[in-house]
Amino acid sequence: MGRDEILPGTLHLLILRTLVQRGELHGYEIAKAIERSSEDVLQVEEGSLYPALQRMLVKGWVKAHWGTTTENRRARYYRLTPLGRKQLHIEQAQFERVVNAIARVIHTA
Amino acid sequence: MGRDEILPGTLHLLILRTLVQRGELHGYEIAKAIERSSEDVLQVEEGSLYPALQRMLVKGWVKAHWGTTTENRRARYYRLTPLGRKQLHIEQAQFERVVNAIARVIHTA
DNA sequence: ACTCCATCCATAGATAATCTATGCATAGAT
DNA sequence: ATCTATGCATAGATTATCTATGGATGGAGT
Numbered sequence: 001m002g003r004d005e006i007l008p009g010t011l012h013l014l015i016l017r018t019l020v021q022r023g024e025l026h027g028y029e030i031a032k033a034i035e036r037s038s039e040d041v042l043q044v045e046e047g048s049l050y051p052a053l054q055r056m057l058v059k060g061w062v063k064a065h066w067g068t069t070t071e072n073r074r075a076r077y078y079r080l081t082p083l084g085r086k087q088l089h090i091e092q093a094q095f096e097r098v099v100n101a102i103a104r105v106i107h108t109a
Numbered sequence: 110m111g112r113d114e115i116l117p118g119t120l121h122l123l124i125l126r127t128l129v130q131r132g133e134l135h136g137y138e139i140a141k142a143i144e145r146s147s148e149d150v151l152q153v154e155e156g157s158l159y160p161a162l163q164r165m166l167v168k169g170w171v172k173a174h175w176g177t178t179t180e181n182r183r184a185r186y187y188r189l190t191p192l193g194r195k196q197l198h199i200e201q202a203q204f205e206r207v208v209n210a211i212a213r214v215i216h217t218a
Numbered sequence: 219a220c221t222c223c224a225t226c227c228a229t230a231g232a233t234a235a236t237c238t239a240t241g242c243a244t245a246g247a248t
Numbered sequence: 249a250t251c252t253a254t255g256c257a258t259a260g261a262t263t264a265t266c267t268a269t270g271g272a273t274g275g276a277g278t
Binding site: 046 | 224225226229230235236
């Protein structure tokens with residue numbers, strides 16, 4: 001954890017959660033949404049984001065289609081699949097579990 | 110985060126914290142201490158632990174010496190250096206910061 | 219017209235940290 | 249005699265990230 005960007009292994013969760021909250025978004029929007037809602041603590045690099053979205057497409061957690069933004073730009077929109085929604089629940093529970101476990105270790109007297 | 114062992118990037122923190130709590134420990138004890146104080150949620154694989162301890166030695170966060178356990182076994186004991194104590198504060202603050210940021214993203218309405 | 223910035227996508231290669239699998243050794247219990 | 253827990257360590261694979269790069273374009277400002 002030498003960086004101050006994201007905790008390795010949490011990017012899928014962040015993306016899934018952002019999509020379930022805001023519906024259909026394109027990549028750039030997803031990144032900005034995560035950064036903003038984290039109050040700019042988390043930085044989502046494009047070199048991390050797009051490979052992550054590829055992985056999620058392959059796993060069937062999201063589907064994508066090309067469209068046009070309000071600013072008249074070409075963009076690829078992603079939306080959650082039912083499988084993605086299931087995965088969100090799994091990853092969120094897992095995250096809480098592990099973070100709580102770490103907290104117990106850290107705060108052990 | 111497909112595993113249920115440790116959050117990547119948190120092992121140094123867990124080790125540093127365990128050493129500051131319990132003083133001088135050998136590797137095997139460190140692993141068991143983390144597993145127990147996490148109520149067996151976190152699993153510390155030896156293949157992760159020993160390389161991590163090597164990294165921490167190189168960085169000067171811990172010092173090691175060979176000794177004998179209460180069970181009469183040869184073991185390598187680690188203790189925190191002042192630099193390690195400083196690093197603990199850094200990593201702990203960093204961890205809280207990032208986890209809180211993730212929590213904000215996850216719990217955004 | 220030109221320039222600049224923000225928006226948008228994507229990949230290659232390097233880096234880092236983990237896991238799996240393996241090897242070695244021995245104390246104590248059965 | 250054998251088994252289990254204790255103890256150290258490394259090689260190689262895997263995974264996920266970052267850095268660096270490349271390309272394209274809309275709109276704002278000059």
